[in-house]
Amino acid sequence: MHEFKRFIPATFVVLWATGFIGARYAMPWAEPFTFLAIRFAIAAVLFAVLVVLLKARWPSRTQAQHAIIAGVLMHGIYLGAVFWAIHRGLPAGISALIVGLQPLITAVMAGKLLGEEIQPRHWAGLAIGFVGVIIVLWPKLGALGGGVTPATLTACVISVIAMSAGTVWQKRFGSSGNLVASTFWQYVGGTVVMVIASFALETRVFTVNSDFIFAMAWLVLVLSVGAIFLLMVMIREGAMSKVASLFYLVPAVTAVMAWILFGEHLNLVQIAGMAITTFGVGLATAQPTRARASA
Numbered sequence: 001m002h003e004f005k006r007f008i009p010a011t012f013v014v015l016w017a018t019g020f021i022g023a024r025y026a027m028p029w030a031e032p033f034t035f036l037a038i039r040f041a042i043a044a045v046l047f048a049v050l051v052v053l054l055k056a057r058w059p060s061r062t063q064a065q066h067a068i069i070a071g072v073l074m075h076g077i078y079l080g081a082v083f084w085a086i087h088r089g090l091p092a093g094i095s096a097l098i099v100g101l102q103p104l105i106t107a108v109m110a111g112k113l114l115g116e117e118i119q120p121r122h123w124a125g126l127a128i129g130f131v132g133v134i135i136v137l138w139p140k141l142g143a144l145g146g147g148v149t150p151a152t153l154t155a156c157v158i159s160v161i162a163m164s165a166g167t168v169w170q171k172r173f174g175s176s177g178n179l180v181a182s183t184f185w186q187y188v189g190g191t192v193v194m195v196i197a198s199f200a201l202e203t204r205v206f207t208v209n210s211d212f213i214f215a216m217a218w219l220v221l222v223l224s225v226g227a228i229f230l231l232m233v234m235i236r237e238g239a240m241s242k243v244a245s246l247f248y249l250v251p252a253v254t255a256v257m258a259w260i261l262f263g264e265h266l267n268l269v270q271i272a273g274m275a276i277t278t279f280g281v282g283l284a285t286a287q288p289t290r291a292r293a294s295a
Helices: 002-006 008-017 019-026 032-054 061-087 092-099 102-114 120-141 150-173 179-201 210-237 240-262 268-285
Strands: none
Touching: 008 210, 008 240, 019 210, 032 061, 032 179, 032 210, 061 092, 061 150, 061 179, 092 150, 102 120, 102 150, 102 240, 120 240, 120 268, 150 210, 150 240, 179 210, 210 240, 240 268
């Protein structure tokens, strides 16, 4: 088991980076809230089946409530806001840059709410990692277009705050119960938010074709089940600032995947940015943070 855990961070980054593949295929065929409502509902059903098959213990009412709150933040608000902004025309590079602030925001929240001590070298690693993300995304920042509006930018800011708050909430209140059962309740929370949003703001019309089916299957199985479960394991086992720093690697891995799969240009400046990001993440995760003694 210990050997397996060594590969969890790298596996998580690769799986999380594939999210753009599903989003790229899905958005022409479905409105964002409707698509996410279906995705989360399917994921919830799958986790319920896993709970039964694994004979896992269902969490207490309080634990379930905390999981639902984490799910509303991490799945409903975070993904809902990002998908909505991109659907409204915000370039993916801009949204990725804003979401790239998550490790810094999470580190601040973890210090205030979890008592994690973030040492100077960790702050330096987080800052260097963010600079690397900017370099990787720089070629995409020039294509602003009409989708850059106060509404879309605000949505991305809300999404990154929600993701940071959700992971910290999960660390503080949701790490004691069974992870499979807890994740089920997270998706219940995310589904409720997306259903309400889809009925309030969308037509709920979507086209079922091969792209839609592929995107749904990929995002449910690879992201909602695989990547999220690994994230829950890392949140339980590690300091939040270290876990959050891994998100810096996602744009770099995504850029490589886009180059391989879709022939998107990858220049030497971006490769240098990837190296800088990797160095920053290594610096931020080199030593475990120490929790301050509680009163």
